[in-house]
Amino acid sequence: MFDSIRVIAIDGPTGSGKGTISRELARRLGWHLLDSGALYRLVALAAIEQGISMNDPVRLVRIATTMDIEFSSAEDNERILLSNIDVTTRIRTEDCGVAASKIASQPTVRTALLQRQRGFLRAPGLVADGRDMASVVFPDALVKVFLTATEVERVKRRHNQLKQKGIDVSLPALSREIAERDKRDANRKVAPLKPADGAYILDSTEMTPDQVVDRVCGWLGVAVGCV
Numbered sequence: 001m002f003d004s005i006r007v008i009a010i011d012g013p014t015g016s017g018k019g020t021i022s023r024e025l026a027r028r029l030g031w032h033l034l035d036s037g038a039l040y041r042l043v044a045l046a047a048i049e050q051g052i053s054m055n056d057p058v059r060l061v062r063i064a065t066t067m068d069i070e071f072s073s074a075e076d077n078e079r080i081l082l083s084n085i086d087v088t089t090r091i092r093t094e095d096c097g098v099a100a101s102k103i104a105s106q107p108t109v110r111t112a113l114l115q116r117q118r119g120f121l122r123a124p125g126l127v128a129d130g131r132d133m134a135s136v137v138f139p140d141a142l143v144k145v146f147l148t149a150t151e152v153e154r155v156k157r158r159h160n161q162l163k164q165k166g167i168d169v170s171l172p173a174l175s176r177e178i179a180e181r182d183k184r185d186a187n188r189k190v191a192p193l194k195p196a197d198g199a200y201i202l203d204s205t206e207m208t209p210d211q212v213v214d215r216v217c218g219w220l221g222v223a224v225g226c227v
Helices: 018-029 036-050 057-066 094-104 107-118 133-137 151-164 171-187 209-223
Strands: 006-011 032-035 069-074 077-082 125-130 143-148 200-203
Touching: 006 018, 006 133, 006 209, 018 032, 018 125, 018 209, 032 036, 036 057, 036 069, 036 077, 036 094, 036 107, 036 125, 057 107, 094 107, 094 171, 107 133, 125 133, 133 143, 143 209, 151 171, 200 209
Parallel strands: 006 125, 006 143, 032 125, 143 200
Antiparallel strands: 069 077
């Protein structure tokens, strides 16, 4: 299905570092980037602003298929627009993340976003970051990675990310939210969070981002016969 364009699919739970790794991989390779979690967060934010319940699949699907979004970057600064309004920071709050996780458990919403996700596939290649990139969205990805870390490390990383964005959240509350999200993502009926067949499983707890990127680039080299 995706033979002509190379894909690296990186899945993993919150705080595993997949966003950081995916962005650096895309930069190093000169490939495009898909932050699939941002799409679910955009649906969540639009629903919150419109007063729509996270348990209203019909209206959520309508948002998923019609929302006007734009992803752009300049000088390494990511910008995400929803209806021409910059929501880059707003979609990264924990409230939005929790709502997005609830939305992601609904099969009809996942189906509605599937083609939008695949629409990011462009030459010369794509680095796709999410929770079902290798298992569902890009099952023929050239390299599949399931990135993880200990729960303590993931909570610490997420807490630091939020602090850097000026978002204040307590460690105990964040730990509870991540544990609940992990459970919800792993136990949903459609596309549960788990390593895809043929995926490399990498624990990044004791690794720097550069070490992880080097490892994935090494796997890419093996896949294309360059090492």
